[in-house]
Amino acid sequence: MEIVKSSGEKVKFSMFKLRNSLKRSGADEDLINLIVDRVRDELYQGISTKEIYNRAFALLKKKQSIFASKYKLKKAIYEFGPTGYPFEKFISAILQFSGYKTEVGKVMTGICVKHEIDIFAKKNGAVTIIECKFHSEEGRNCNVKVPLYIHSRYMDVKKHWETKENSDLIFNVGWVATNTRFTEDAIQFGKCAGLYLLSWDYPKDDGLKDRIDRLGLYPITVSTLLSAREKQFLLSRDVVLCQQLLHDKFFLDHLGISDSRKQRIMKEIELLCNR
Template identity: 70%
Template sequence: MEIKNIEIIKSSGEKVKFSLDKLRLSLKRTGADNTIVNQILDKVRDELYQGISTKEIYNRAFSLLKKNKSHLASKYKLKKAIYELGPTGFPFERFVSAILNYSGYKTEVGKILQGKCVSHETDIIAFKNLEATIIECKFHSEQGLNCNVKIPLYINSRYQDVRANWSKSSKKEVLLTQGWVVTNTRFTKDALQFGNCTGLYLLSWDYPENDALKDRIDRLGLYPITVSTLLTNREKQFLLSRDVVLCRELIEDNFYLDHLGVSETRKEKILNEILQLCNIQTP
């Protein structure tokens, strides 16, 4: 059977035509060279069958990348790694906050703000150039769940209530200029339409184009600790509980690996993987 006729099943249950170009692009994003990419494409192509799941294709490509270079496999599992920040969503808020901090913002997480009508617990307030942005994070720990129009509708009403009272608050010298919704999944068409119409800024895994969550992470080298292929799940959860959300934070806070009883040899491998992943030059 020709590749163009093979249907694959997405995590949502939707059936779509398999695209070799999409797989090639996702592998190229990791920084893998053409030789590695072509080898993986050939092997995956040979193992395709009608009704194969995207998860099965991902697992095969991931294991082949890991055999070549572990830091490439870490980049490839970025989307899955963000799901692994759950299930509460709070580590995702800290992760988004960390991305903003590295982008020149000062952030506060989990603050109560008084609106005109009621008070609101906000996920993140970000400050830059005497302007404030209120950011709400919508985290899904399961694949296939998208943010529908109800989410930006609800968040926009909260933002407008806080904005109506902002000039009376202690931060009145700072202008409240924007509300954001950030999700690790995708927005539906209606959600995007509403956000664009009301001026609410929407940031998802793949939106806006070229400046989406995945683009910002790759550009800044701000990978969550859950991407590591060398740390165990128990070790990742321990680090998250100690507020080590980004891989690059472990370079400075590597004493936590000693607390976990990680051997010197393994510790060196873990830190080397992170240095390569985040493109950090050692002195």
């Protein structure tokens, strides 16, 4: 059975991939079997991955919203759009929970020109600069032009940094982070040029989705109880992680949310943050 991806590419339907994505949501084996059987019964030639996702999501949400929240992780990151700024804040927050001290939008001097760097990070006596490439539309990947461009900026800043006297911080490898995927050429160039690439599923077992699941750092947009307006309000206040809302519950008061609904939302948030 052929299905159509968001990019328009036709691929064979994989029961294994569907099962794996459902397992990541935390659903038990009985529920996974139920959803797989339902989806399989409704398959037809040329069905879109979006239709398959919507069906599985609806069934998960009907059984338990926390499973649906985790299942919609990839889609939730697209909801950061249309600008890439919330995604930069999101990557910065993930790095902070990994022991980095970060600044977003720092202006740095290069040998040739000045550059506004998406994320400036420090850890263990080393400096890392991270450039983020956010796509708000599904099906768009980062081709080789992205790491090529970012590598030239990285080298300009690095050369200037190394002219500074008495700097006690080592200039570390540059990063490129995206919410989608890199093409094979982009990965090959990254390896050759010494850039660290971070995408939805790269590096293997340590991509964005793996880090989020491992650290419990889910974006606020995964919530199935908050409305789109409420999510945008929180993002505009730099609340990008569920972890942040645990400590900044007062933002829900600004939204005029009732006590009973607030309790349901906070219960969902607590479950998401519980690793």
